[in-house]
């Protein structure tokens with residue numbers, strides 16, 4: 001990548017000698033100090049495209065992670081905004097060398113940490129186009145084209161979830177924003193109680209707790225319910241806490257179900273929760289930010305069976321639907337709840353009201369100015385087709401099952417949670433060691449994997465048990481990538497076990 005940046009910078013420097021001539025032909029001439037000539041624009045964009053394509057081509061041979069300390073970056077990048085500019089290619093070259101490489105390569109085929117993402121190229125280009133066309137997908141008047149695409153994508157999501165025609169939604173920055181919007185809608189549906197309480201399992205993502213607090217629930221009324229040995233919410237405890245809370249005057253406003261936890265991929269008993277919530281008149285929000293897009297496969301649809309019984313579902317296309325950040329979605333079974341909660345009306349926007357047939361997506365959520373997120377989803381699905389997307393999602397599901405089998409048959413490794421939705425939790429444990437010793441060995445193994453640079457793993461804590469964790473979502477990951485990573489963990493584990501004897 002650095003080579004490309006250097007080579008292109010040299011080519012561009014020689015072209016820059018013609019900079020003044022080039023300006024003569026600018027259709028932008030006379031349009032102020034912040035414009036470029038068509039030729040300079042093209043050169044800059046082509047340079048960026050070359051860098052990106054070369055990066056993708058070299059990803060498999062690059063480290064899965066790179067980072068730098070703040071002091072080093074500060075010295076390199078300066079702080080004050082310069083009074084005078086410099087050639088755009090020079091700025092781009094600096095960024096390509098000194099900023100962008102210092103990041104987790106979340107799209108590396110052996111990046112298995114946290115929740116990785118591997119965007120498709122049409123999705124990347126769509127974001128570029130949307131920025132270039134300067135689209136603000138706020139209202140129908142301001143952007144009817146991408147509003148129509150958003151309606152189409154929302155229809156796709158409705159079908160994949162299995163929601164009725166009354167359902168609707170919008171694209172969001174991600175799962176965190178979708179959770180806030182879902183819980184605000186739940187608050188509206190509950191009639192804005194004075195003392196709301198909300199329920200979720202001890203495996204729920206922090207984004208849900210934050211969303212509950214933003215939606216007006218006091219921190220102490222965010223009830224964290226114990227999960228069972230498969231990391232699924234304990235329904236008995238949920239029922240008990242709701243009864244207890246009502247007895248002291250709290251008003252249960254929503255229950256959050258995990259439709260794929262970030263830690264283990266566990267799915268709460270969606271059908272039982274939905275039946276319970278319907279009976280009690282409590283909104284059920286399914287957090288499928290992580291697992292939601294597995295719905296496009298039969299296997300995923302089976303794992304998330306009955307998700308359509310929930311009142312709302314959040315799901316992230318920047319996770320398992322191969323889109324660049326940011327691409328989340330919120331779907332609500334009765335779409336009216338969104339506009340009742342979010343549409344405010346405004347004198348200055350009075351011209352944008354085109355009637356119910358032409359929705360303004362800004363009325364459905366917390367943003368007025370909004371990125372055209374539907375464009376990337378629509379373009380990449382139209383480019384590759386759903387068969388390709390299904391097979392890419394299935395790849396992660398299959399590789400995770402295969403990894404679990406390899407762990408089962410290893411004398412050194414053991415599974416620490418049932419494999420679910422592409423997530424494999426495991427650790428080095430040949431038997432005969434106490435928990436403290438095992439944690440020390442596994443922490444050391446994780447550190448050594450990190451410095452070995454073949455792959456990137458992260459860890460989780462499963463009821464206090466330190467576990468290594470593979471999250472396999474990348475559409476370019478092969479069994480060879482997974483096998484090499486497991487082999488490395490096994491070898492390092494054996495070395496650390498020997499050293500600790």
Ligand SMILES: Cc1ncc(COP(=O)(O)O)c(C=O)c1O
Nearest residue numbers: 115174175176205207262289290
């Ligand atoms: C299960 C779950 N919920 C919510 C979130 C938050 O989503 P986002 O990072 O898109 O805001 C995540 C992120 O990883 C997640 O895995």
